[in-house]
Amino acid sequence: MSLLTEHDVVNMRFNEPKDIKEGYDQDEVDVFLDEVAETIAKLTKDNADLENKLKAAEDRVAELESAAPAAAPASGGTSDDQHSEAVGLLARAQEVYDKHVMDGQAESNRLISEAEAKAKSVVSEAETTYTNTLAKLEEEKGLLERKISELRDFERDYRTRLKSYLSSLLSSVESEQTED
Numbered sequence: 404m405s406l407l408t409e410h411d412v413v414n415m416r417f418n419e420p421k422d423i424k425e426g427y428d429q430d431e432v433d434v435f436l437d438e439v440a441e442t443i444a445k446l447t448k449d450n451a452d453l454e455n456k457l458k459a460a461e462d463r464v465a466e467l468e469s470a471a472p473a474a475a476p477a478s479g480g481t482s483d484d485q486h487s488e489a490v491g492l493l494a495r496a497q498e499v500y501d502k503h504v505m506d507g508q509a510e511s512n513r514l515i516s517e518a519e520a521k522a523k524s525v526v527s528e529a530e531t532t533y534t535n536t537l538a539k540l541e542e543e544k545g546l547l548e549r550k551i552s553e554l555r556d557f558e559r560d561y562r563t564r565l566k567s568y569l570s571s572l573l574s575s576v577e578s579e580q581t582e583d
Contacts, residue, residue, distance in 0.1 A: 407442040412517040417525065423533045427525055439518050443511050450507040457500040464493045 415435055417427045467489055 406445055407438050407514070409513065409517070412439065412514060412521065415521060420529070420532075423529065423536050426529050432525075436518070439514055443514060446507045446510055450504055453500055453503045457496055460496045461493065464489050 417431050417435075420426050420428070468486065
């Protein structure tokens, strides 16, 4: 698997949740966090490898420095020249090492910060969606309660009119019977 880039982390988009109570797909988030962890682990391993190489180079320089006085210069240069070259080489190796360590630490910090920012963003989006959905549901609940109230009023009015109509019919039937 290739290492994540800043672009990968910044532009990561999770699928919208089907239900606000469930939130984002936990498996999808876990996979992404696993990728972030793998990238950090790879950078940490690379950093450790570079530290080991630097230590080996330092040991080799120390070994050469201790052997240099006993050996005659092979290239026609003086022992001081070889010592200067070894010190220069060691300084360059230390600079490269320091740069890689700083770059690795900066990359690690950046990835962690981006992941934390993304997590906050995801939580914020979920909370906003939850709040909006809850507000819509409350509004719909109010509309339904008003509709129920209107229907109850209609039913009461209808019953009253029906009762009145049936009473008038009954009175009419009774008055016709008394006339006969």
